[in-house]
Ligand SMILES: Nc1ncnc2c1ncn2[C@@H]1O[C@H](COP(=O)(O)OP(=O)(O)OP(=O)(O)O)[C@@H](O)[C@H]1O
């Protein structure tokens with residue numbers, strides 16, 4: 001039982017990473033009918049930007065010029081990195097996707113792959129091959145709750161992720177920008193007839209997805225401090241799986257599917273040797289998809305996406 | 308002249324849909340364009356709304372200023388030219404109210420929006436009963452009302468209507484056209500109506516154009532067109 005609870009906490013943590021990245025995938029996919037295969041690498045870039053900002057603030061703090069407590073640095077790192085990473089997303093949209101809006105979908109998909117490679121190798125060129133390590137920022141505390149060990153970082157990761165997911169949900173449901181996003185997911189051809197500037201909405205979608213990926217990157221850096229330029233690839237694929245599994249246009253779906261992935265992975269590893277983890281976990285997910293080809297909560301959309 | 312269109316040419320790839328048409332709208336008029344399937348009626352409206360690119364040499368002005376310098380969203384939000392597209396194209400995943408609100412996305416006069424929504428409900432009381440229903444589940448007639456209401460919310464200097472009578476029972480059709488006339492008279496909204504139902508369109512409008520295979524072949528007073536033997540033969544069933 002204790003062992004079981006222990007694993008639930010781990011699953012929630014990994015689910016948080018997957019879900020936060022899956023949201024960006026899912027939003028872009030539902031609004032622009034486009035797989036942004038560079039998104040995993042935006043997570044990586046977000047983690048590095050977070051590393052840069054955090055290291056800078058820690059250094060500044062160490063000079064004694066302005067001594068900031070670790071949690072203040074963490075909050076500032078998250079906010080600043082979200083801001084900076086959102087620009088990376090907007091540039092990717094402007095350079096890589098807007099010119100290809102009317103191109104065959106396959107062309108848009110390979111741009112994503114190319115931008116991903118550019119981000120990875122660009123990072124390699126900039127930072128060199130060495131791995132960098134994320135500053136700890138907050139001291140690890142382990143609580144023993146009836147034999148279950150929980151670290152403050154794990155709690156932080158899950159709580160912060162859930163807070164951002166809730167904020168995104170409210171944004172999409174309650175604001176007119178969110179409403180425009182939902183309308184675009186249904187039928188983007190006629191959205192301009194409502195006076196909505198679609199390019200602005202597309203840019204905003206990329207910005208939000210990238211900012212969330214940055215949060216995931218920083219939280220990941222807190223838990224697993226070693227960063228490398230290729231860390232986004234596997235995360236990207238898994239988040240992509242979660243986004244599709246969740247169903248097109250569904251924020252709730254992408255979130256739940258992200259957590260489901262976390263749970264399946266952790267619980268498979270609980271029973272089977274860890275080398276078999278992904279083999280078994282993704283066979284299960286393949287099976288789910290066979291029985292629910294539209295994912296969990298695919299929103300309806302107009303079949304007529306043309307004039 | 309509120310809207311002037313000169314030498315409007317549009318192609319879809321190699322298919323030429325409009326071969327250089329000229330027409331105009333005066334403020335507060337109700338004008339119709341009638342024509343058979345594939346004549347280019349919808350294309351004409353899409354060109355004004357900047358939903359399809361026009362070929363070089365085409366000219367369109369709104370109150371004397373170049374309309375072609377505005378992208379599609381600004382034709383609505385800056386010039387106030389709204390468009391009820393063919394097949395209504397509501398956002399089926401949004402509620403009735405959300406569809407109306409979305410159409411106000413770029414409006415600067417946000418304080419007037421609640422009163423405008425009330426006016427839509429006054430014109431179409433059936434929509435009010437269904438404010439929080441998803442628009443995808445409305446009946447065909449209700450969807451048409453919402454499509455018109457949405458256009459009303461987004462801009463009402465000119466309304467472009469693409470076959471509003473399509474799929475409506477005669478009684479409902481009459482009430483939709485009554486509502487359109489009310490909007491025209493109360494707001495001074497210019498209406499450009501495109502219809503296959505030529506009799507209805509000519510009875511409702513004051514002027515009309517006849518479009519055939521991408522060219523305007525006839526124009527005039529609606530009453531005259533109704534009496535014209537060629538129009539009678541081709542569009543009014545003899
Ligand atoms: N998206 C498109 N791609 C290619 N050709 C098109 C497209 N839309 C329209 N066309 C062609 O352009 C011509 C004019 O079409 P349009 O839709 O304007 O006709 P219409 O007068 O509105 O007809 P209807 O009464 O059937 O709605 C037709 O020959 C049509 O096949």
Ligand SMILES: [Mg+2]
Nearest residue numbers: 348349350393
């Ligand atoms: Mg048509």
